[in-house]
Amino acid sequence: xxxxxxxxxxxxxxxxxxxxxxxxxxxxxxxxxxxxxxxxxxxxxxxxxxxxxxxxxxxxxxxxxxxxxxxxxxxxxxxxxxxxxxxxxxxxxxxxxxxxxxxxxxxxxxxxxxxxxxxxxxxxxxxxxxxxxxxxxxxxxxxxxxxxxxxxxxxxxxxxxxxxxxxxxxxxxxxxxxxxxxxxxxxxxxxxxxxxxxxxxxxxxxxxxxxxxxxxxxxxxxxxxxxxxxxxxxxxxxxxxxxxxxxxxxxxxxxxxxxxxxxxxxxxxxxxxxxxxxxxxxxxxxxxxxxxxxxxxxxxxxxxxxxxxxxxxxxxxxxxxxxxxxxxxxxxxxxxxxxxxxxxxxxxxxxxxxxxxxxxxxxxxxxxxxxxxxxxxxxxxxxxxxxxxxxxxxxxxxxxxxxxxxxxxxxxxxxxxxxxxxxxxxxxxxxxxxxxxxxxxxxxxxxxxxxxxxxxxxxxxxxxxxxxxxxxxxxxxxxxxxxxxxxxxxxxxxxxxxxxxxxxxxxxxxxxxxxxxxxxxxxxxxxxxxxx
Amino acid sequence: xxxxxxxxxxxxxxxxxxxxxxxxxxxxxxxxxxxxxxxxxxxxxxxxxxxxxxxxxxxxxxxxxxxxxxxxxxxxxxxxxxxxxxxxxxxxxxxxxxxxxxxxxxxxxxxxxxxxxxxxxxxxxxxxxxxxxxxxxxxxxxxxxxxxxx
Ligand SMILES: Cc1cc2nc3c(=O)[nH]c(=O)nc-3n(C[C@H](O)[C@H](O)[C@H](O)COP(=O)(O)OP(=O)(O)OC[C@H]3O[C@@H](n4cnc5c(N)ncnc54)[C@H](O)[C@@H]3O)c2cc1C
Numbered sequence: 001x002x003x004x005x006x007x008x009x010x011x012x013x014x015x016x017x018x019x020x021x022x023x024x025x026x027x028x029x030x031x032x033x034x035x036x037x038x039x040x041x042x043x044x045x046x047x048x049x050x051x052x053x054x055x056x057x058x059x060x061x062x063x064x065x066x067x068x069x070x071x072x073x074x075x076x077x078x079x080x081x082x083x084x085x086x087x088x089x090x091x092x093x094x095x096x097x098x099x100x101x102x103x104x105x106x107x108x109x110x111x112x113x114x115x116x117x118x119x120x121x122x123x124x125x126x127x128x129x130x131x132x133x134x135x136x137x138x139x140x141x142x143x144x145x146x147x148x149x150x151x152x153x154x155x156x157x158x159x160x161x162x163x164x165x166x167x168x169x170x171x172x173x174x175x176x177x178x179x180x181x182x183x184x185x186x187x188x189x190x191x192x193x194x195x196x197x198x199x200x201x202x203x204x205x206x207x208x209x210x211x212x213x214x215x216x217x218x219x220x221x222x223x224x225x226x227x228x229x230x231x232x233x234x235x236x237x238x239x240x241x242x243x244x245x246x247x248x249x250x251x252x253x254x255x256x257x258x259x260x261x262x263x264x265x266x267x268x269x270x271x272x273x274x275x276x277x278x279x280x281x282x283x284x285x286x287x288x289x290x291x292x293x294x295x296x297x298x299x300x301x302x303x304x305x306x307x308x309x310x311x312x313x314x315x316x317x318x319x320x321x322x323x324x325x326x327x328x329x330x331x332x333x334x335x336x337x338x339x340x341x342x343x344x345x346x347x348x349x350x351x352x353x354x355x356x357x358x359x360x361x362x363x364x365x366x367x368x369x370x371x372x373x374x375x376x377x378x379x380x381x382x383x384x385x386x387x388x389x390x391x392x393x394x395x396x397x398x399x400x401x402x403x404x405x406x407x408x409x410x411x412x413x414x415x416x417x418x419x420x421x422x423x424x425x426x427x428x429x430x431x432x433x434x435x436x437x438x439x440x441x442x443x444x445x446x447x448x449x450x451x452x453x454x455x456x457x458x459x460x461x462x463x464x465x466x467x468x469x470x471x472x473x474x475x476x477x478x479x480x481x482x483x484x485x486x487x488x489x490x491x492x493x494x495x496x497x498x499x500x501x502x503x504x505x506x507x508x509x510x511x512x513x514x515x516x517x518x519x520x521x522x523x524x525x526x527x528x529x530x531x532x
Numbered sequence: 533x534x535x536x537x538x539x540x541x542x543x544x545x546x547x548x549x550x551x552x553x554x555x556x557x558x559x560x561x562x563x564x565x566x567x568x569x570x571x572x573x574x575x576x577x578x579x580x581x582x583x584x585x586x587x588x589x590x591x592x593x594x595x596x597x598x599x600x601x602x603x604x605x606x607x608x609x610x611x612x613x614x615x616x617x618x619x620x621x622x623x624x625x626x627x628x629x630x631x632x633x634x635x636x637x638x639x640x641x642x643x644x645x646x647x648x649x650x651x652x653x654x655x656x657x658x659x660x661x662x663x664x665x666x667x668x669x670x671x672x673x674x675x676x677x678x679x680x681x682x
Pocket of ligand 1: 010012013014015016033035036061084085089090092095096098100101235236237273275464495496497507508509510512
């Protein structure tokens with residue numbers, strides 16, 4: 001048996017890294033187990049001429065396609081949106097794009113304001129200092145003064161508008177609609193050892209120059225210097241419990257495939273909205289027959305993805321295409337509920353800059369825009385470097401039939417049952433998506449785009465994994481309490497996107513990390529009475 | 533036994549399809565996708581796509597009743613159109629294998645006005661753009677909803 005640790009964190013992604021760093025100042029013995037590897041920037045796609053091709057292979061965003069030894073399979077056949085993630089030090093922040101809006105104050109009060117779903121047991125004001133601390137640690141670039149948000153500042157200036165951003169800005173002004181340069185986690189100045197972005201343009205699979213804030217280069221170096229241990233290639237199979245009903249530690253497979261038992265005083269789950277319910281369900285025992293921390297029956301339920309509608313078109317002169325980060329602007333014109341619409345809640349538009357030559361050719365050929373034969377060249381010249389587009393990030397409401405369970409057949413390389421995802425897009429969200437597509441057509445027309453194409457929902461767009469172990473004060477209606485502790489197991493905490501009550505209409509990672517820091521702080525404040 | 537590469541017949545058929553998909557254009561200075569350097573790249577980099585490409589080529593051979601590349605061009609056109617009529621994963625992979633090698637070829641990339649290099653380490657320059665465009669948005673009243681208790 002290995003030496004007992006004070007705090008065991010499972011998962012080194014966005015939330016696990018933030019909590020590890022925050023807890024380090026307690027000087028407790030903290031260990032993080034991560035099933036993946038440390039990543040090497042020299043291996044990232046934009047080092048080579050095959051940089052675009054690798055997004056279809058070893059740097060695919062879908063684990064089922066990427067199929068690295070460190071990935072686990074996910075049965076998402078019963079979902080129109082496929083799960084994307086990354087398993088390694090930094091978790092899915094290795095692959096994320098770094099669009100970094102916060103939730104809005106209203107997002108925490110959807111029942112009181114709009115009569116749907118449930119209010120959160122925390123609010124924006126409570127999280128505000130943790131948003132700010134996280135912005136500083138991740139290194140956020142952005143511009144103060146956005147009328148869509150309560151006042152906030154970013155430590156670095158925003159990304160340039162570029163040709164695409166200016167074109168969209170003019171179009172939005174013509175329509176009289178809100179837009180603002182996006183908050184991003186791409187460095188625009190020297191920052192905590194990171195150089196300013198040099199526009200490699202291929203942020204999503206992984207940033208070769210390290211301008212994008214993945215947690216392997218932000219939180220982790222600080223946490224490790226402060227004494228946290230991070231063990232890689234350690235895949236946790238189950239959380240064990242003692243006779244007292246408390247978590248006693250975990251069983252994991254080490255890098256050699258050997259089974260290990262790691263005892264711990266406190267266990268913190270940070271495996272994301274799919275990995276966390278999977279692990280809780282795989283930790284069923286005689287005492288917890290329906291899975292650990294699942295007396296409410298809500299573990300795995302209420303999965304929310306944020307269905308994305310993507311709309312793009314082609315303009316008559318070259319734009320930035322992939323010679324810049326895809327991130328650019330956002331619009332929250334349609335974010336807050338408007339009683340004149342046929343849906344409640346709302347969405348953010350995330351504006352992009354375009355794609356590379358290979359991506360353009362592959363997607364246009366699939367869509368029938370790029371003919372075979374003599375006309376191919378002329379057609380491609382109308383497409384290459386001329387695409388502009390935007391996506392609507394639509395709020396998904398919690399519905400308990402959208403869920404993660406254990407697949408009865410599928411297993412990972414260690415024989416651990418794999419997750420199964422069943423998901424349909426709710427009626428409110430469908431109406432919202434239709435609204436966003438209509439507005440996006442107007443925006444693209446105002447921006448001078450033709451040949452408009454729509455992908456709705458984005459098939460490989462299951463990047464926001466939320467809601468599968470929700471937070472709340474009532475143990476019958478939630479899995480964790482208002483500071484992340486499981487109602488059923490008093491030394492077990494959950495800090496990833498699983499604990500979200502509702503999804504808001506923004507990319508979630510800023511809020512996931514603010515919540516992780518808030519929960520870590522709650523643990524620190526209560527150390528003497530933590531298990532009461 | 534599965535080899536790591538396409539057989540000679542498979543490679544000939546793939547090359548023939550590539551040339552039909554993207555023929556050369558002397559006027560634009562573009563090679564065809566059946567150019568030897570581009571097809572050599574397809575062979576060398578096929579990796580995990582091999583199985584799908586083989587499946588798609590086998591479907592074509594079944595339609596052709598033998599090696600596709602040996603047929604007269606008019607017959608090839610008819611069969612290739614029939615073979616392409618129904619979208620399926622193996623066909624999409626084969627098409628991608630051709631396109632991803634073609635659109636990273638130095639001559640092609642340069643002819644399209646891009647530098648023939650990976651993004652790193654040189655990167656690109658992104659112009660700032662006109663920030664005064666934001667003035668009307670700055671002038672807007674606040675848009676977020678106030679909530680009781682924060
Ligand atoms: C392609 C892509 C683009 C995205 N773009 C954006 C964006 O622009 N903005 C944004 O806000 N969000 C974006 N996201 C989402 C963002 O990455 C996630 O919200 C965030 O990383 C979630 O943090 P987390 O801590 O919950 O989980 P993760 O970051 O996913 O980390 C979970 C970690 O747990 C580990 N783990 C899981 N199970 C086990 C186990 N049994 N044993 C050991 N380790 C385990 C995993 O290996 C992983 O490293 C994107 C994601 C992807 C994939």
